[in-house]
Amino acid sequence: MKTAATKTKVLTANRLTDGIAVWLGANGEWTTSLKEAFLARHDDAVAAIESAGQQALDDNRVVDVNVIEVEETEAGPRPFRLRERIRSDGPTIDYAPAFTAGVSHAA
Amino acid sequence: MYRYDEFDHAFVAARVNQFRDQVERRLSGEISEDAFKPLRLMNGVYLQLHAYMLRVAVPYGTLNSRQMRKLAHIARTYDRGYGHFTTRQNIQYNWPKLSDMPEILEELAEVEMHAIQTSGNCIRNVTADHFAGAAADEVADPRPYAEILRQWSSVHPEFSFLPRKFKIAVTAAERDRAAIQTHDIGLQLKKNDKGELGFAVWIGGGQGRTPILAKKVRDFLPEADLLSYVTAIMRVYNLHGRRDNKYKARIKILVHETGVEKLTTEIEAEWAHLKDGELKLPEADIAAINAYFEPPKLGDRAEGWGELAAWKRSDPGFADWVGRNVAPHQHPDYGMVTISLKPIGGIPGDATAEQMDAVARLAEDYSHDEIRVTHEQNLVLPHVALADLEPLYRALLVEGLATANAGLITDIIACPGLDYCALANARSIPVAQEISNRFGDPARQAEIGDLKIKISGCINACGHHHVGHIGILGVEKKGAELYQISLGGSADENASIGQITGRGFGPDQITDAIETIVDTYLTERISSEETFIACYRRIGAEPFKAALYASEAEAA
Amino acid sequence: MTVIWTQDGIVENDPWAQPGSDSGSKLLPLAEALEHARDNAAFGVVLQPADDVRALAPILDRVAIIALTFPAFSDGRAFSQAMLLRERLGYQGEMRAVGTVLLDQVPLMLRTGFDSFEVAHAPTIKRLAEKRLPGIDLHYQPAADETHAGPGYSWRRTAMLNG
Numbered sequence: 162m163k164t165a166a167t168k169t170k171v172l173t174a175n176r177l178t179d180g181i182a183v184w185l186g187a188n189g190e191w192t193t194s195l196k197e198a199f200l201a202r203h204d205d206a207v208a209a210i211e212s213a214g215q216q217a218l219d220d221n222r223v224v225d226v227n228v229i230e231v232e233e234t235e236a237g238p239r240p241f242r243l244r245e246r247i248r249s250d251g252p253t254i255d256y257a258p259a260f261t262a263g264v265s266h267a268a
Numbered sequence: 269m270y271r272y273d274e275f276d277h278a279f280v281a282a283r284v285n286q287f288r289d290q291v292e293r294r295l296s297g298e299i300s301e302d303a304f305k306p307l308r309l310m311n312g313v314y315l316q317l318h319a320y321m322l323r324v325a326v327p328y329g330t331l332n333s334r335q336m337r338k339l340a341h342i343a344r345t346y347d348r349g350y351g352h353f354t355t356r357q358n359i360q361y362n363w364p365k366l367s368d369m370p371e372i373l374e375e376l377a378e379v380e381m382h383a384i385q386t387s388g389n390c391i392r393n394v395t396a397d398h399f400a401g402a403a404a405d406e407v408a409d410p411r412p413y414a415e416i417l418r419q420w421s422s423v424h425p426e427f428s429f430l431p432r433k434f435k436i437a438v439t440a441a442e443r444d445r446a447a448i449q450t451h452d453i454g455l456q457l458k459k460n461d462k463g464e465l466g467f468a469v470w471i472g473g474g475q476g477r478t479p480i481l482a483k484k485v486r487d488f489l490p491e492a493d494l495l496s497y498v499t500a501i502m503r504v505y506n507l508h509g510r511r512d513n514k515y516k517a518r519i520k521i522l523v524h525e526t527g528v529e530k531l532t533t534e535i536e537a538e539w540a541h542l543k544d545g546e547l548k549l550p551e552a553d554i555a556a557i558n559a560y561f562e563p564p565k566l567g568d569r570a571e572g573w574g575e576l577a578a579w580k581r582s583d584p585g586f587a588d589w590v591g592r593n594v595a596p597h598q599h600p601d602y603g604m605v606t607i608s609l610k611p612i613g614g615i616p617g618d619a620t621a622e623q624m625d626a627v628a629r630l631a632e633d634y635s636h637d638e639i640r641v642t643h644e645q646n647l648v649l650p651h652v653a654l655a656d657l658e659p660l661y662r663a664l665l666v667e668g669l670a671t672a673n674a675g676l677i678t679d680i681i682a683c684p685g686l687d688y689c690a691l692a693n694a695r696s697i698p699v700a701q702e703i704s705n706r707f708g709d710p711a712r713q714a715e716i717g718d719l720k721i722k723i724s725g726c727i728n729a730c731g732h733h734h735v736g737h738i739g740i741l742g743v744e745k746k747g748a749e750l751y752q753i754s755l756g757g758s759a760d761e762n763a764s765i766g767q768i769t770g771r772g773f774g775p776d777q778i779t780d781a782i783e784t785i786v787d788t789y790l791t792e793r794i795s796s797e798e799t800f801i802a803c804y805r806r807i808g809a810e811p812f813k814a815a816l817y818a819s820e821a822e823a824a
Numbered sequence: 825m826t827v828i829w830t831q832d833g834i835v836e837n838d839p840w841a842q843p844g845s846d847s848g849s850k851l852l853p854l855a856e857a858l859e860h861a862r863d864n865a866a867f868g869v870v871l872q873p874a875d876d877v878r879a880l881a882p883i884l885d886r887v888a889i890i891a892l893t894f895p896a897f898s899d900g901r902a903f904s905q906a907m908l909l910r911e912r913l914g915y916q917g918e919m920r921a922v923g924t925v926l927l928d929q930v931p932l933m934l935r936t937g938f939d940s941f942e943v944a945h946a947p948t949i950k951r952l953a954e955k956r957l958p959g960i961d962l963h964y965q966p967a968a969d970e971t972h973a974g975p976g977y978s979w980r981r982t983a984m985l986n987g
Binding site for chain 1: 294297301318348350367615686690692698701
Binding site: 275306 | 873898899900903904907926928929931933935936947959960962963964977978980
């Protein structure tokens with residue numbers, strides 16, 4: 162018996178204190194890197210991250226909690242939606258020359 | 269410009285403390301996000317894709333150098349070294365922490381600034397003609413009335429939970445640079461036959477999902493009745509505006525569904541009870557607020573005329589810049605200088621902290637300490653002697669702020685779009701950048717002439733696409749970005765809503781499509797005197813559609 | 825638990841039990857109130873946001889309490905209803921905010937003429953009981969509360985501070 166096949170999902174949110182985009186990691190901590198996100202590959206795992214998200218919301222650690230779909234690639238998980246790719250990689254434009262010097266962007 | 273008195277200082281300080289208390293309750297978990305959201309929005313704090321965003325009010329777009337330096341300081345200290353000037357004459361910071369907000373607001377209060385009502389379903393920052401107080405064509409300075417409205421609307425107990433946001437704009441010239449017909453209330457300051465000041469009152473303009481131009485409900489409202497009449501409008505709207513559907517909640521829908529005559533009757537009936545009450549403005553108060561806006565003492569600088577001519581002959585770049593970015597001032601020896609925040613290929617409306625500091629310094633040196641923010645996302649130095657234009661231009665060149673494109677095809681309005689905004693469906697900035705690069709050649713821009721392109725990344729229309737000569741609306745279709753084009757919009761005294769051309773274009777096609785439209789205009793225009801919008805109004809949409817969708821027509 | 829709060833503190837044994845409570849509501853909807861006004865006993869009314877408060881004008885001197893409803897924090901119609909009752913109709917009796925009553929709205933409600941509040945949120949009750957209202961004592965506009973004329977301009981007011 163296996164649970165129904167689903168697209169791989171990850172849990173994302175924004176941290177309450179500074180609003181920075183975060184993803185739920187395998188160790189249960191929130192991480193600022195999508196690469197370190199826990200990949201939920203079946204329904205039980207999705208239910209588990211949803212429940213973790215609700216708990217974090219109730220605990221006022223994060224806001225705007227969402228489960229999103231990703232494609233597993235060699236470079237790491239890649240969200241299907243452009244919106245989520247931009248949340249993960251940052252603005253697609255060279256937006257703050259002084260701040261971003263030396264930081265590369267994924268388009 | 270207006271200066272805070274003790275009352276204003278104490279009020280803003282109290283508001284900062286109130287917000288500090290709200291933030292503390294949120295961070296401690298005493299209140300949930302659902303309860304906090306309306307509180308943070310009422311003070312300009314959004315949650316965007318990457319972080320919180322803080323929108324700081326620049327009332328009627330007027331700043332002094334001290335305030336601009338503070339904006340630069342905040343960008344450096346609490347953000348990533350830059351800010352974004354918006355279509356409502358405000359500035360947005362894209363990366364501040366929630367926990368830093370009270371401190372930022374405290375810093376702003378030091379220079380008589382705040383973020384009060386820059387979001388939320390309340391009366392928003394009151395905007396005005398960015399050339400107010402300097403323009404050769406104005407009847408009087410409209411900003412004193414904007415200031416009176418700003419004060420009256422601040423933490424208004426009755427009108428803080430309206431059906432939807434509420435925007436008021438004020439102008440005082442026949443030539444409308446404040447887009448009053450796209451506002452919930454538009455006020456045009458004018459004089460009657462007796463030479464008394466009053467307002468033509470327009471209501472029910474708005475963009476968003478259902479763009480509607482405002483209707484005139486009063487041709488002349490005496491200035492003393494400003495607050496009582498606006499209160500009557502607000503009360504009728506607060507009681508009767510729709511609350512069942514947020515897309516139908518703006519006053520424009522109430523006007524549309526009720527009918528302007530019936531609604532005007534209701535407003536007038538409400539006003540009859542209010543007009544002789546405590547909201548009537550005493551002449552002395554109007555005069556006292558007006559006194560703050562006395563124009564600076566501008567000495568004659570007639571030497572500028574000769575110098576200007578010589579400089580223009582010797583430097584074509586300077587001549588272009590003067591031609592595009594300097595407008596006539598009330599004083600013939602002076603000009604109003606538009607500082608373009610639209611460098612070729614740049615991000616419309618963004619300025620770095622260094623640029624803000626530079627503008628502050630130049631305002632002190634050359635513009636009697638005054639700066640304006642325009643709804644077209646540029647800055648203005650309103651009082652520059654013609655004799656100072658050349659050194660000012662040199663200084664702006666060094667800062668990357670001397671782009672000679674005011675009103676041209678690369679002077680594009682664009683919202684932050686999907687690169688930042690949680691509401692967006694598509695990106696706006698990269699589209700603006702590509703168009704800017706495509707048409708960046710100065711000679712080509714000059715040949716095309718006046719042309720306003722406005723880009724929004726979603727139907728909320730912060731990028732004013734409905735009133736762009738060419739409007740671009742980003743949508744999401746099957747997970748991909750798609751851009752719809754509309755033509756023939758305008759936000760001036762001859763306001764109009766643009767018409768959609770047809771199917772949209774992908775990100776890799778949209779710039780070509782814009783080029784097709786521009787080429788069609790260049791072919792169709794009678795002469796270079798006929799602007800894009802004049803040409804469009806003469807020939808209509810068909811020639812443009814035929815050119816845009818030519819290949820489809822052939823295939824069919 | 826829901827409590828009734830006024831600026832004098834939490835009200836024990838409030839005679840106008842709130843709708844849905846064990847003792848049943850004594851507050852009448854608008855239509856019933858207009859009907860009931862033919863009797864002589866004092867009565868209370870609960871209005872919904874779409875009700876026209878001006879309908880109460882003929883019977884207002886018989887009304888002991890008017891409750892105005894906030895179905896959600898975002899529905900601010902009752903602020904205007906309150907202003908009309910106090911300023912236009914001259915209603916002097918008790919005016920109660922019921923429904924979603926948030927701490928941060930209470931100062932605005934006080935300004936528009938409310939004087940009692942039905943509150944359910946525990947931290948809010950605590951703050952109110954401690955009289956720690958998150959309001960601002962300086963106002964840029966007249967409203968229905970008693971204030972001093974503010975300094976500077978005709979539209980300004982300052983709060984009457986009690987004690």
